[in-house]
Amino acid sequence: MGVNGAYACVVRTKVASTNGGKPMKDTIFIKPGQMAIEDVDKPTIQAPDDVILHIVRTCVCGSDLWNYRGIDATAPHSQNPGHEAIATVDAVGSAITTLIPGDFVIAPFTHGCGHCAACRAGFEGGCLNHDDNFSMGAQAEYMRYQHAEWSLVKIPGQPSDYSEDMLKSLLALADVMATGYHAARVARVKTGDTVVVVGDGAVGLSGVLSAKMRGAKRIIAMSRHEDRAALAREFGATDVVAERGDAGVAKVMALTNGEGADAVLECVGSEQSVDTAVQCGRPGATVGRVGVPHNAKMDLRPLFFRNTQIAGGPASVTTYDKQVLLDAVLRGEINPGKVFTKSFKLDDIDAAYQAMDKREAIKSYVIVD
Amino acid sequence: MGVNGAYACVVRTKVASTNGGKPMKDTIFIKPGQMAIEDVDKPTIQAPDDVILHIVRTCVCGSDLWNYRGIDATAPHSQNPGHEAIATVDAVGSAITTLIPGDFVIAPFTHGCGHCAACRAGFEGGCLNHDDNFSMGAQAEYMRYQHAEWSLVKIPGQPSDYSEDMLKSLLALADVMATGYHAARVARVKTGDTVVVVGDGAVGLSGVLSAKMRGAKRIIAMSRHEDRAALAREFGATDVVAERGDAGVAKVMALTNGEGADAVLECVGSEQSVDTAVQCGRPGATVGRVGVPHNAKMDLRPLFFRNTQIAGGPASVTTYDKQVLLDAVLRGEINPGKVFTKSFKLDDIDAAYQAMDKREAIKSYVIVD
Numbered sequence A, B: 001m002g003v004n005g006a007y008a009c010v011v012r013t014k015v016a017s018t019n020g021g022k023p024m025k026d027t028i029f030i031k032p033g034q035m036a037i038e039d040v041d042k043p044t045i046q047a048p049d050d051v052i053l054h055i056v057r058t059c060v061c062g063s064d065l066w067n068y069r070g071i072d073a074t075a076p077h078s079q080n081p082g083h084e085a086i087a088t089v090d091a092v093g094s095a096i097t098t099l100i101p102g103d104f105v106i107a108p109f110t111h112g113c114g115h116c117a118a119c120r121a122g123f124e125g126g127c128l129n130h131d132d133n134f135s136m137g138a139q140a141e142y143m144r145y146q147h148a149e150w151s152l153v154k155i156p157g158q159p160s161d162y163s164e165d166m167l168k169s170l171l172a173l174a175d176v177m178a179t180g181y182h183a184a185r186v187a188r189v190k191t192g193d194t195v196v197v198v199g200d201g202a203v204g205l206s207g208v209l210s211a212k213m214r215g216a217k218r219i220i221a222m223s224r225h226e227d228r229a230a231l232a233r234e235f236g237a238t239d240v241v242a243e244r245g246d247a248g249v250a251k252v253m254a255l256t257n258g259e260g261a262d263a264v265l266e267c268v269g270s271e272q273s274v275d276t277a278v279q280c281g282r283p284g285a286t287v288g289r290v291g292v293p294h295n296a297k298m299d300l301r302p303l304f305f306r307n308t309q310i311a312g313g314p315a316s317v318t319t320y321d322k323q324v325l326l327d328a329v330l331r332g333e334i335n336p337g338k339v340f341t342k343s344f345k346l347d348d349i350d351a352a353y354q355a356m357d358k359r360e361a362i363k364s365y366v367i368v369d
Helices: A064-068 A164-172 A176-186 A202-213 A226-235 A245-255 A271-280 A301-306 A317-330 A346-357 B064-068 B164-172 B176-186 B202-213 B226-235 B245-255 B271-280 B301-306 B317-330 B346-357
Strands: A023-031 A034-041 A051-059 A085-092 A104-107 A142-145 A153-155 A194-198 A218-222 A239-241 A261-266 A281-289 A309-311 A340-345 A363-367 B023-031 B034-041 B051-059 B085-092 B104-107 B142-145 B153-155 B194-198 B218-222 B239-241 B261-266 B281-289 B309-311 B340-345 B363-367
Touching: A023 A346, A034 A346, A051 A104, A051 A164, A064 A346, A085 A142, A085 A164, A104 A317, A153 A317, A164 A176, A164 A317, A164 A340, A176 A202, A176 A261, A176 A281, A176 A317, A194 A202, A194 A271, A202 A218, A202 A226, A202 A261, A218 A226, A218 A245, A226 A239, A239 A245, A245 A271, A261 A271, A271 A281, A271 A301, A281 A301, A340 A346, A346 A363, B023 B346, B034 B346, B051 B104, B051 B164, B064 B346, B085 B142, B085 B164, B153 B317, B164 B176, B164 B317, B164 B340, B176 B202, B176 B261, B176 B281, B176 B317, B194 B202, B194 B271, B202 B218, B202 B226, B202 B261, B218 B226, B218 B245, B226 B239, B239 B245, B245 B271, B261 B271, B271 B281, B271 B301, B281 B301, B340 B346, B346 B363
Parallel strands: A194 A218, A194 A261, A218 A239, A261 A281, A281 A309, A340 A363, B194 B218, B194 B261, B218 B239, B261 B281, B281 B309, B340 B363
Antiparallel strands: A023 A034, A051 A085, A051 A142, A051 A363, A085 A104, A104 A153, A309 B309, B023 B034, B051 B085, B051 B142, B051 B363, B085 B104, B104 B153
């Protein structure tokens, strides 16, 4: 889950030799339902704190599908806002002191400065020092990564040192696992809590894993797809509720002695999912929402009388990776890469989108190099 | 601030002798702009966990004014929902083990059971064991206090042991001080924080005092009334912003190096005040709102992209009184009773309402016995 839908995309033309004629493969949004690989100019350093990344692995995000499905669609023939990657550093701007060419990194979709009030508080998606806080162009051979000094997360060694399964888990730290963790963090999941997770996509499943990491005692995953429910259980779900809407809420209440959950992770973003999330919490519960909201205005009065708290937004990817997630992956304590259930080559990017669109993959993994 | 506006009021008739003919003085809402004292039947024990309270001091709440001003008005000739009192225990139901007649108590406007999931988490306004969680009828000689076993807060000694100033501070613990404290607690105000308080009524001023108690380093009170600004400073405000709306937000930003506050206490409940509160916070800030919401639906998307958190609702009066506020008052560490700037006798209840309606009093204090 990224938030790039809110950002304008670059309209790409086929390869031109304006920058010395070095072409690269890039994913182009042709029209709703059709992605293609075309040659475009390789990106170049444009600011002192830029880094050019050579992409190793990328993937397709649920939020990319809004575009693919023609909802919030960008202009025809524009660069698709892929925003998840692990990569090696190809070139660094003059202000970069933390990285050198050849370093292996996670490329978080958020680009914080690391020292403003927002970043210090662990909310770098709202970094106060620049407005262009989000990635795009990751579904390509190379991408320009702006404000890279603090934001990129160094991985020990080189890509060849890791198994494909480990690369998948490292890639999950560019967005989806950190976003699930964000839901759990802003919902203040703590030891012993009962947690409901609304949404069984890759983010929801990451939310289950995150609730488990933070010590939740009971984790109720709302899922009606058997493959996803199975992974939810593997990630720590103690109960699975297949019902949706009012029936789903009733089931959660039955499972919680009529009390509701201490915390709810809302990982969809629809009006119904937010409503379900609010109703599943006990009085004073926090709903951590990370589904990019596509709902209309909301009546906050029912929340008031139950003291329901609403938190969430773009994840703090760099913060979580550096604080807890990268170590947990490298030690083998978590395997968030299991959300990647189908693999594709970059040339087959349209098939990668299709597999997610048709729910044949929980999340599509794309091998670039 | 109470939440009784959400509850239907009892329509009273002049004294009838249905319960033995014991009359008492009660406040009656005649019509918008007119309150009167009339004789009605003295209330009786109706449930095993009832307590009949002999009111010592009561007061008028900002939320009572919605009715008085003809907004959300109740039926003509109904009992007004006064919900703040200190009192002595007149009679107890058969299930009451914590109190005996003669005890001196704070009568919180919330009536939690003390042991359900909501109460255990410190959100007794949403007590799961009964729906009638709120007081009414406190502007009278006697009131029936339902679900009293855990909820009433015992004060050492008798009313005659305390100065009038101390009685004022004890009365403030029935709602207004606890409500200000709730705003600060749900906004997670902690040591060193920069806090903005929107609203300079009795609750907003109590919010300033609460932020100070919780260790805030900088407290910016938004107030444009000199008497209230002066009390805000006495309670701990380090800065006062007189501007409202966008100009007020700009002033807060100028005072916080363009960053915004860590926490914002929203103590009004209007659409503009909520909007101001949201804009005054840094990314990831929490808005603790305790103003009963009278606003329309709200677009939550701007909150999402700044990770702004919205929390709040009815205060947890018993919890805060027992945990921290009563001790702080009895030790003289806080003087929340200073919000009562005019005193009235119960017979002059209409004048007490008028003084608040015309902003001649921050909060009107009513002497009953």
